[in-house]
Amino acid sequence: MNLAAHAVPGDAPVVAAPTTDRQKIKAIMAASSGNLVEWYDFYAYAFTSIYFASAFFPSSSPTGQLLATAGIFAVGFFMRPLGGWIFGRLADKRGRKASMLVSVLLMCAGSLLIGILPTYETIGVLAPVLLLVARLAQGLSVGGEYGTAATYMSEVAGPGRRGFLSSFQYVTLIGGQLLAVLVVFALQHILPVEEMRAWGWRIPFLLGAVAAIVALFLRSSLEETASDETMQSKEAGSLRALLQHKRALLITLAFTMGGSLYFYTMTTYMQKFLVNTVKLDLKSVSTVMTLALIAFMLLQPLFGILSDRIGRRNNMILFSGLAMVGAVPLLSTLSVVDNVYAAFALVLVGLVIATFYTSISGVVKAELFPVEVRALGVGLPYAIANALFGGTAEYVALSFKNYGNESLFFWYVAAMAAVAFAASLWMPDTRKYGYLDGNGRLSG
Template identity: 45%
Template sequence: MTSTDHVANGHDQPPGAPPGSSARQLAAASVGNAAEWYDWYAYSFLAVYIADQVFPESTSNSLVPLLATFAVFAVGFFMRPIGGLLMGAVADRHGRRAALTATILLMGAGSLLVALTPTYHAVGVLAPVVLVIARLVQGLSVGGEFAASTTFLVESAGPGRRGLFSSFQYISTTVGQLIASGVAALLVLLLADDRMNEWGWRVPFLIGALFSLVGLWIRRGAHETRPAEQRAGTRPGLFEALRRHPRESLLICGITAGGTIAYYTWTTYLPTYAQVNANFDKGDALVVSTLSLAFFALLQPLGGMLSDRIGRKPLLLFFALGFAALVVPLLDSVTDTFASLLLVQCAGMILLTGYTSVAAAVNAEIFPARVRAAGIGFPYSLTVALFGGTAPYVGTWFKEAGHAGGFPWYVAGLCLVSACFYLILPETAKGPLKG
């Protein structure tokens, strides 16, 4: 059996890796990924402060700055398909480690630019322009990060461990988000509102730029998982995955739609939803988010290991059907009490784990190694941009339009669409990765 066969089948370490290097591979992917997502999510947690400083307030509607801030959040998401395609192509042509290096450098640069964004009062319209540029750079980075790190993680796994390794994608994502939420909550508790609005919101982005440098240093020790035979052979074209694997590309979109809207609603938008719809305290909302994210991170390896035993489909259907049935009553039950929001958020996290713990493995198991990163990156990131990135904006828009109760039904509908795809999805847990 060749080294290509070994890696494709998940029965060996990456080429050139010493025995027992699994922990090193996990650290290289996870720490860098946590740094990436810390930078990305710090923006959403601090949206209410950024809105006050970067966007002018409408005299007739106090939600206008917040809507504008979430619109920039969505704009960053629309760079993700480009990042998924370009960085995925880098990973397929030059190796996964090269792509992981590029993505974390881009994220650090974007985070630094957010920290240095001037206020609207100081420079006028230039302020939101700088913020948009920073989010475009970060969107390019995040789109490429998922493609490269997903492929890297699953290809690094040994036999019967792809689900477990897959779960580290969202473990590290959640850790990054948890740190961002914790830093934001700590600043809110320590600083008066005027100081938080003036300069406190910039601090997490400066920390994020330093965090990215730490991730870059750790990734330098990672071992390449793309087989040497493929690196030496003909390089795949930029659109080869879409052209030669259209069914698989469509399948990625269907798998992702419900998962991404549920994920961004529960892990990103829910604190703001509680503030806007139930007059929930801003500081308490960040504390609840931090606690529920810690709970969520602990669930991920359990879901990944369970999928290695019983398969990916049962967990995916548990997520989609459970969310479709319960999202409306869960969101309707959010009140201005601490306990209600914490219970609602943790209940959703349990359901969401059915998707997040296996998403990386499912995506990687669909495409062959030659185009795996780009094949995952573009359709996944496009779907996330369309449904996940717009979730905070759509939810706020429903509220502004006077139909706040319509947003939970929107989430439920997308989860049902994904459930249909999960039903036709072939079970891939026990088979080898495609070579």
């Protein structure tokens, strides 16, 4: 089965792309700076919601308050498909650089709004409504950021090192998450819990808004990777052209279903899981997650190098296979541990499994699409599946727990990993049939 509407040797040309190692590293760092800020701002919500939930959602049940904040967290994800389409089309028709500049500005606005937002006690129901608006803006921004950044970094990286250089997308994604954890961790040791709940939770959002300005400056120096000829093509950023690559779309959807659900389970939801189910105190949980995320971040380039040697398809088979058979026993064991050391070890095992996927998350999808629809092809199906499965992970898990069936969530994670496993077996070897390094024909 041929996925390309028109097969050509290799990919369409790019222009002005960095060619020397120094230029490539500089470009990766500039692109990554915005990615770090985007994800820091997005995760700041997840890690501070346990403090501000009562400020926006008055309720007698702490679990009910967390469900409400998790619901808004999930709703933010449902803006991602729109963001993936808008920014993917912008990146394919007007350039990767323009798309990345707009996305970081939008994230800055959303973060600033949350940081200065009055509480329910002050303005009533308008408070959660405005919180929702801010999250929608952030969701739109992140929906566009992923596909464009993945496309840009994959195009900047050269043959033989795409896995290694592209892995820095998740280095900075995890770095943003880690930075959010570190900021919260520091605030927990500086401010009493009462002050954290009263106003301390606002600090991470205000810091994120300032950091976005720095990222905007760094991204302004980026070189464009798509040619004028490509951007002016009638197929550039076209949904109609994208739909000609149905198999690539289905593989991207399946990878994201399993990969995002597993990733968000082991990262953003894990903080609440360790507090509500494992019954660890907040400071211990912050320590566990901080150390685990540092290790997780440092592993990304190593697993990216591994993919350059064994191929992206084999990386995905290893991730999805291990997640499929390991999710239930791993989470079940973690739910009954009674000390922080065992909790840390089990979380780290789960994150090591995730690294087979996260290190190549962007490039494995970028290789499936031709340049004229690459940003749209990477961003839109990712955003759709991420909204349905990654963004809802926390809400679904808390819902199962609220109804006394938490273990069913573990099986749900394993089932979605099985979908990714099937897609991994169906995926061709992109070293031979990919649009970046192969012959431009995805067959089989």
